[in-house]
Amino acid sequence: MATLVSKEGNIKYALSGDYPFVARVAPGETFTVEAAININDGVIHSLGQQLTASDVTLPFVNGATGPIEVAGAQPGDVLSVEVLDMKLEGLGFTALWPGIGIFPDWVRRKEFGLQTRVVEVSDGVVHWSDRVKLPVRPMIGVSGVAPVHGAVLTVDNGPHGGNLDVQEVTPGNTIIFRVHKDGAHLFLGDCHALQGDGECNGMGAIEIAAVLTVRVGLGRAPERMTWPRIETPTHIGTLGCARPLEDAMRIAFEEMVFWLEDGFGVPAAEAYMLLGQIAEARCTQMVNPKYTYICKVPKAILSAYR
Numbered sequence: 001m002a003t004l005v006s007k008e009g010n011i012k013y014a015l016s017g018d019y020p021f022v023a024r025v026a027p028g029e030t031f032t033v034e035a036a037i038n039i040n041d042g043v044i045h046s047l048g049q050q051l052t053a054s055d056v057t058l059p060f061v062n063g064a065t066g067p068i069e070v071a072g073a074q075p076g077d078v079l080s081v082e083v084l085d086m087k088l089e090g091l092g093f094t095a096l097w098p099g100i101g102i103f104p105d106w107v108r109r110k111e112f113g114l115q116t117r118v119v120e121v122s123d124g125v126v127h128w129s130d131r132v133k134l135p136v137r138p139m140i141g142v143s144g145v146a147p148v149h150g151a152v153l154t155v156d157n158g159p160h161g162g163n164l165d166v167q168e169v170t171p172g173n174t175i176i177f178r179v180h181k182d183g184a185h186l187f188l189g190d191c192h193a194l195q196g197d198g199e200c201n202g203m204g205a206i207e208i209a210a211v212l213t214v215r216v217g218l219g220r221a222p223e224r225m226t227w228p229r230i231e232t233p234t235h236i237g238t239l240g241c242a243r244p245l246e247d248a249m250r251i252a253f254e255e256m257v258f259w260l261e262d263g264f265g266v267p268a269a270e271a272y273m274l275l276g277q278i279a280e281a282r283c284t285q286m287v288n289p290k291y292t293y294i295c296k297v298p299k300a301i302l303s304a305y306r
Contacts, residue, residue, distance in 0.1 A: 003031035011063035017146030017181035021069040027218040037209045051116045062154040064189030073184035078221045082174040085213040086138040092208035100202030140169045141190030146181040157241040165285035176229040199285040224258040237296040248293035
């Protein structure tokens, strides 16, 4: 029977190597992880519900289940996390929260006030309204390993991963992290049924609880890999997190140049010029303490370099 990592008692609000492990898995093992809704497990219970300020305690949001020990993982390795399946709970929500979003009135925290839209998620559809139905595109918002030192809140992100909010962390794809601590300390949480680019209104995705099925693998880390990478059936991708936004973009593109040179033999100058023609890049979120940018390259083009 596959390992089940329960969310009960195992939700953390920081990624750290100091927590005791809650489960142990082996490279190549498939297991399941319960991921709680992002604000307060169990708080969403009915359509039409309106959250109150007491339902959310910042910065203790985006709780992640973990840490999960990956047997044999040690600094200098990379941990690959293949997302095999996501089973979403029936109700999700999005909200406007004063002071959070890309247009925050940060002095008065006024804006539109606190507004909540609870939605049913079923049959592959987000039931936005009686007339508007949105196709589900499930994703894991928080994924990562222990940072090099200390702890990083689950509202934040960095080279270790964390609150990346990248739509490509979805079934069928693999996210790859550099390991910084023995056992890796894997965390997963903050799942979304759907998220638009930029996650513009802070709680801008359809936040939802989920049960994840994943498979982990270990390998030796490329020397110049610092930030998380993503592999899909059709693309490779690199991530960068920073403020201002252009720095996040620069990190993602620099990491891609390194990957193209070291992994595919494309000289750095050519790789840089090639990205000017073929890069598929965008900001996935601008509402966390650091923005996230992704740079993707089609594998079909890279096959010519093999």
